[in-house]
Amino acid sequence: MQLNHYLNFQGEAEAAFTFYKSVFGGEFSVITRYGDLPPEEGVHLSETEKNAILHVSLPINEYTVLMASDINEQFCNPNSIFTQGNNHYISINLSASQEDEAKRLFNALSIQGQVEMPLEKTFWGALYGAFTDQFGIKWMINCQLEDI
Known part of the structure; x- marks a missing residue:
């Protein structure tokens, strides 16, 4: 079993994941954009929206993949509101x-x-x-030095 973190951004997913890739290394296993979606009746995307990240995956190690997307109101529940920096932390132990x-x-x-x-x-x-990093994501780093 894997437990992975999935992050949502408002147009900053590519910049954030380019930064995370520079820190963790590795390569994206998947990067798709809204413009890669097949045409759908009633969905009209601007050029900016077409370039936004639909899904990106960055393997951190053999057990962990960091994933994300840019939210798009045409595909998200209209009752869900994007709030940067909520009470979620990514914890690295x-x-x-x-x-x-x-x-x-x-x-x-x-x-x-x-x-x-x-x-x-x-x-x-x-x-x-x-x-909290420059993209509004909260992190905790814990390195256990002594047995408790």
Whole structure:
């Protein structure tokens, strides 16, 4: 079983995932645009909407895929409202041997974002930090340094 994160953006999915790709490495396994959809009666897309991301997948490791799309009101439930920075966090948990990777990910992903809690040692024996990245996505980095 995999538990993956699916993010929604308002026209920033491509920029966000180009950034995430620069941090995590790898290649997109899928990237499709609204313009790739077959024509549908009653659906009229502007050139901007056609270029927006319908679906993008970025494998992070063998167990995790980060996925996203740009929302489009013609295809989304009209009662669902896009709210940037809701109460959802993406949590990355690393082991003590990955302390340098925890620092690298925190520093890279938080560029131009807002740090909520700096990456520092905690009372639960971990290196922990939280932030909202430049695209409004909330992240937590936890590197367990000691057994609890």
